[in-house]
Amino acid sequence: MEDGLILDSAISQNGKKNKPFVQIRGLTKKFGEITAVDNIDLDIYQGELFCLLGGSGCGKSTLLRMLAGFEFPESGTISIDGIDMSQVPAYERPTNMMFQSYALFPHMTVGENIAFGLQQDKISKTEISDRVNDILKLVELEGYIKRRPQQLSGGQMQRVALARALVKKPKLLLLDEPLAALDKKLRKQTQFELANIQEQVGVTFIVVTHDQEEAMTLSSRMAVMDMGKFKQIGTPTEIYEFPESRFVADFIGSANIFEGKVINSKAGHVTVSTDVGELIVNYGQSVSEGKNIWIGIRPEKIHLSKTITKKLDGNHIKGVVEEIGYLGETSIYKVRLENGQIIDVSAPNQSRPMNQARGITWEDVVYLSWEPESAMLLNS
């Protein structure tokens, strides 16, 4: 068990154990009766690419807008680089934002859009034009300086928006669904570009997204949000491999869940009695005996075979293949257990399905097995 993984890896990654760059304490924002952000605390460190992930209406955008200074909290504080931002209006904050629909000024050219922020700071014209040219080079849009936003493709508009937000060299860059308006192929490519640019400029990024894949690829650390609160904060690996609750396990990726009662727990070895039998989990944490608990197991961590491959400590359940979904690179098997529960199992298609002489097909009786280290212990 890699115990170290649970530790604050973001801090050790950067080698800086100094104080957080963005410090949020007890932040609450209400819209009438609805509490959009509910008494949250968060620390973000210099140079991080931090993702706020959640469904619509979870409060992630409101939190971002409070960081930018478009909304002001009911209570709580935000400090950036040690300075309290409570009373500072948007135009005086050391932050810049990249808007979801880019919000490029349609009556200005690309160059004028990017220069707009610099012009507010009384910078000399030659310096403005140098900085505009430099940033256009960074986002690979040289030669587009005279174009108007309407004359650009979606991907180009996205890069102009990024350039406009970066050109003022903000201490903190806020990105609201930066890739949502792009088509799927371009989105994947841009994800990596965005992470590269962040590494080059070294600015702290906070990205709001509803797309878990985007959050996983981009972020150094992320927070899963629901109903105005953080469900879990950690690196993508921590959140995927060690979710704390059923909500997080289900929101990030998918998980098969069994409910049960702890009958034995010692040194991280937990035995849980469920209605599919006794299951053993090695999750690196101990739980009090007799407690109700949920066990999660991810579809790709389950091994599927037609015969029992008995190994010590393994978990085995018998079932019948109900359905097979062929996705190309993988196939999803829906397996019905004896208690009626349907379990998802995914397996890579290492050879073509029709070439598999003894492959698994509909109505086959199969045995599901997984290692105790692969299962997850979840709170409600």
Next chain:
Amino acid sequence: MYGKRSRFLTIMLTIGMAFFYIPMILLVVYSFNYSKLVPVWGGWSTRWYKVLFESEEVWAAVNISLKIALVNATFATILGMLAALSMVRFGKFRGRTLFGGMLVAPLVMPEVITGLSLLVMFITLKQLFGWPENRGFVTITIAHITFSMAYVAVTIQARLTGMGQSLEEAASDLGAKPFKVLTAITIPRLTPALISGWLLAFTLSLDDLVIASFVSGPGANTLPVLIFSRIRLGLRPDINALATIIILVVAVCIAVAALIMFRQQKRDLLDQKLAEQER
């Protein structure tokens, strides 16, 4: 289905168009009538145009009407924009609902009431402060601003609401102070609505007969007031000539507006093509 024009549609279109335009065509034709009596055809002539151009009274009225319309349109646009901005962009403030209601009240208020109340106000003001001394240019302009501002405010309010706030937020995020955001982003983005609001206020003022006849004095007649007062004494061929000229001016304005819109559409189409090439 649309390839062959249906007979029914053609007939309905013809009837509709005839309904709109036959009165105007008749007016234009009769303006070239030689006879002094409007309904009696006396052969083609342009004599009434000559009479019209020599009439100082008509030119004075045209002059004052245009002046009032210009001043009114400008002030109504500025005030209407400020009212719309405070309704849409200032969030909730005390009395917002009342203010919103009062803003659109002139749209539904009968013109006679508006005119009468303004007249009473001007008389009271004169008794109290000795101003305005005479009713005329100033009083008509003030009266026009009060009602056309409501139309402008509604036009701009719709545009502001549809525009959303993200461009303004982006500007503020980039360090622009509120006044700079207004001049650099909001007003340029509002330009189409400001132009149409201005034109609306301009035409409303040129059109208005009821309110102007309440608050105008002997010294200053607007064109509609003049036309109406002359018609009361019977149809006159020189008024037909005047009406024909007005129709011509309006037609030219519409043609210019259509041309501008056509060119804008062409530009948008070109932009779109350019953007598609970039994929």
